[in-house]
Amino acid sequence: MGHEDELLVEKVCEMYEKISKLESLKPSKDVNMLFTQLVLTCMPPSPIDVTKLCKRVQEISQHCTHVPSRVVFVGSGPLPLTSIVLASYHLTTTSFHNYDIDPLANSMASRLVSSDSDLSQRMFFHTTDIMNVTSELKDYEVVFLAALVGMDKEEKVRVIDHLAKYMAPGALLMLRSAHGARAFLYPVVDPCDLQGFEVLSVFHPADEVINSVVIARKFPMPMLDKGLGPIMLPGKCSEIQTFNPFNQLNMIEELAIEEHLS
Numbered sequence: 001m002g003h004e005d006e007l008l009v010e011k012v013c014e015m016y017e018k019i020s021k022l023e024s025l026k027p028s029k030d031v032n033m034l035f036t037q038l039v040l041t042c043m044p045p046s047p048i049d050v051t052k053l054c055k056r057v058q059e060i061s062q063h064c065t066h067v068p069s070r071v072v073f074v075g076s077g078p079l080p081l082t083s084i085v086l087a088s089y090h091l092t093t094t095s096f097h098n099y100d101i102d103p104l105a106n107s108m109a110s111r112l113v114s115s116d117s118d119l120s121q122r123m124f125f126h127t128t129d130i131m132n133v134t135s136e137l138k139d140y141e142v143v144f145l146a147a148l149v150g151m152d153k154e155e156k157v158r159v160i161d162h163l164a165k166y167m168a169p170g171a172l173l174m175l176r177s178a179h180g181a182r183a184f185l186y187p188v189v190d191p192c193d194l195q196g197f198e199v200l201s202v203f204h205p206a207d208e209v210i211n212s213v214v215i216a217r218k219f220p221m222p223m224l225d226k227g228l229g230p231i232m233l234p235g236k237c238s239e240i241q242t243f244n245p246f247n248q249l250n251m252i253e254e255l256a257i258e259e260h261l262s
Contacts (some may be wrong), residue, residue, distance in 0.1 A: 068141035075146030078108035137166040145175035164196030176211035
């Protein structure tokens with residue numbers, strides 16, 4: 001291992017030790033600072049092969065959150081790259097249920113994965129309007145909402161409200177938005193639009209990736225009828241948000257891959 005790789009491993013281990021000593025991983029000045037430093041350390045291109053490092057160092061990457069068993073992608077389209085990339089590289093034991101209103105799109109997508117013995121067993125396609133899906137939504141731990149589901153503000157908010165009503169308490173919602181001039185290309189989702197959700201993170205890319213990423217959690221108890229809006233966690237209100245790399249960095253990576261392929 002070269003000198004630069006040794007310095008990288010040393011720095012990651014140092015930050016890991018600091019993070020491990022935190023009493024809580026709830027957003028705070030110290031938590032946000034450490035995770036931001038970790039992300040900035042790991043993001044630059046590096047030839048390092050983590051799988052060849054000692055077992056103790058490899059175990060650092062295993063301290064991640066629970067892997068969902070069932071996720072749903074709303075608006076998957078004929079080329080469901082998000083589901084394919086996540087199923088192939090990140091969530092390799094998870095079942096993916098893809099919803100689209102276009103039967104031709106689902107037919108094409110189904111044929112696309114049919115030749116793969118693994119993906120064909122874990123990817124399912126449903127031709128229906130998500131607004132007609134109710135109790136089934138409680139079966140999913142994570143819901144991905146495509147950028148083009150709801151092409152105007154009112155329609156997008158109606159879909160979000162529907163998800164808030166029927167998703168399981170504590171389930172995660174990952175959706176795409178736009179920021180600045182990119183709003184000319186895709187609909188904008190503001191945190192205030194996420195009634196019934198706790199907004200965990202908002203990330204606005206500054207490179208060729210167009211879509212922003214919003215991650216929110218369904219309130220553990222019904223709160224829509226109480227007139228309560230979304231909750232932004234402390235430290236999450238700046239234009240470019242800090243985020244927890246252990247459960248969100250792979251999503252950003254996947255979005256970058258998708259943008260390059262599309």
